[in-house]
Amino acid sequence: MxxxxxxxxxxxxxxxxxxxxxxxxxxxxxxxxxxxxxxxxxxxxxxxxxxxxxxxxxxxxxxxxxxxxxxxxxxxxxxxxxxxxxxxxxxxxxxxxxxxxxxxxxxxxxxxxxxxxxxxxxxxxxxxxxxxxxxxxxxxxPFGIAYNPKFVEKPKSWLDLFNPKYAGKVGMHENFWDAYVMLARILGKDEYNLSVAVDEWAKHKKNIGVWTTSYTQMEELIDKGEVWLGPQWGGYTAAAQLRGLNIAFAWPEEGCTQQTxxxxxxxxxxxxxxxxxxxxxxxxxxxxxxxxxxxxxxxxxxxxxxxLPTEYAQLEGVVNVKTNTKKLFQYDFAHVGGTLQALRREIDQKLR
Incomplete structure (x- = not known):
């Protein structure tokens, strides 16, 4: 895929x-x-x-x-x-x-x-x-947080990525933006002001150990313990779990973005x-x-x-749309997509 x-x-x-x-x-x-x-x-x-x-x-x-x-x-x-x-x-x-x-x-x-x-x-x-x-x-x-249960207690919040004990152990995607959208929401803003999220991440950038270019790279790094946690897609994490990887998915209390x-x-x-x-x-x-x-x-x-088959229904990265009550957000994807070059430059300047 x-x-x-x-x-x-x-x-x-x-x-x-x-x-x-x-x-x-x-x-x-x-x-x-x-x-x-x-x-x-x-x-x-x-x-x-x-x-x-x-x-x-x-x-x-x-x-x-x-x-x-x-x-x-x-x-x-x-x-x-x-x-x-x-x-x-x-x-x-x-x-x-x-x-x-x-x-x-x-x-x-x-x-x-x-x-x-x-x-x-x-x-x-x-x-x-x-x-x-x-x-x-x-x-x-859902897009939330993937983690290795051997090293990390299940995250409860997007802000758990800033915990000092994860210095150098957080993986971040270099080509995906929803972690910034969710942080902006937590900080009282939205996708129209992602600079506030980048600035907040800049205060904790020592936690970022690896910049990844794909979901497969992220799940492999988490499985091997090279990073312990990071923003990630729930469905792909569920599939990795069923393949036997050391990985799990957490749906933060503030919610996940919906990836469609x-x-x-x-x-x-x-x-x-x-x-x-x-x-x-x-x-x-x-x-x-x-x-x-x-x-x-x-x-x-x-x-x-x-x-849903039982083995899928019990995984947090799989959504039962008939019964789900957890927060799942869409946002203005066209706006973010139209401003990617400026956002990418800001991330490079402040976080890398």
Whole structure:
């Protein structure tokens, strides 16, 4: 699943500035593909496998003539390409992370998934759906704190990352921002003023032992005890636990941010292709497919009609959307995504 979050810093910063670059290029010529098939952009690994090998055959059982193709790509790579292929997109739909789904919605890259074409959408709790309305929550996970139980008592608060006894033992992601969003909330601000969170972290930067570039690197470092704890995705932590790693997930009392796998349908296609793509997105929300996403990737079903297997239900990084009462926040992803270069410079100057 490297396409979801294992993107490097250069990709993120290049994509954040892609809107300006797109304005200087012609609309949609270099990357358009011919034909009226359903072309889906996915994340490599487990999610690509579920869509291609499980959801695809199920869809084909009722749409025998549909031509399905799948391309694994990162959101940060696909976004700038689609900006210049807006009226003739090279994919008809796909998976996106929160940031680039929100930026894409703001740039009018996507069209609304209509209930008539995707009746499963009605089952998804509205507070889990992306606020911009141009996509559906195909799966979710909380973003909180991962830790090694051999070295750390279960953290209760985001502020536990500042405990002096963790000097040099906290891992921080160099290409993800939700830890700053949550700290800003604790300090009485929000995502529109992340400088206050960076300044607070600067007071405790001696705790930062490693800057990581992926969730897999973070979980490996925690498992080996090279770092003891750090901000991390709950679903990926749950999957690592089930693989036997020395890692656990804590949901801080102040809450977690919600990380969503967003299913979007591209604007700029024919009505028939758009309808068919929406019907395929509907299959992603079937309980059977949602359960496969959980088992293969650790990501929580957004459809409350899925019964969680016991081994998953007992893990704190897995969300039961039917019964969850813990705090789970979305924020203005498009705003943060549009200010990444300035935020990155500030982090480099003050924390590294």
């Amino acid at each position: 490297t396409g979801f979050m294992n993107m490097n810093r250069r990709q993120l910063l290049q994509a954040a500035g892609a809107s300006a670059a797109a304005a200087s290029l012609g609309a949609g010529k270099a990357f358009a593909l011919a034909g009226d098939g359903i072309k889906i952009g996915t994340f490599s690994g487990a999610l690509n496998d579920v869509l291609e090998k499980v959801a695809g055959p199920k869809f084909k059982s009722t749409h025998a003539d549909a031509a399905l193709t799948f391309t694994a790509r990162a959101s940060a790579e696909a976004y700038p390409r689609l900006l210049v292929a807006k009226t003739n997109p090279f994919e008809t739909g796909g998976l996106w992370n929160d940031t680039f789904a929100a930026l894409g919605a703001k740039a009018d890259l996507f069209t609304k998934v209509e209930p008539a074409n995707a009746p499963n959408v009605a089952a998804i709790p509205q507070d889990l759906q992306p606020r911009h309305g141009m996509g559906v929550a195909a799966a979710i996970q 796998i967003v299913g979007c349908v591209n604007a700029g296609t024919s009505p028939a292709v758009s309808k068919a793509t929406q019907e395929f997105v509907n299959v992603w929300l079937d309980p059977e497919i949602q359960l496969e996403i959980l088992k293969r990737a650790g990501l929580s079903p957004s459809n409350p009609n899925v019964t």
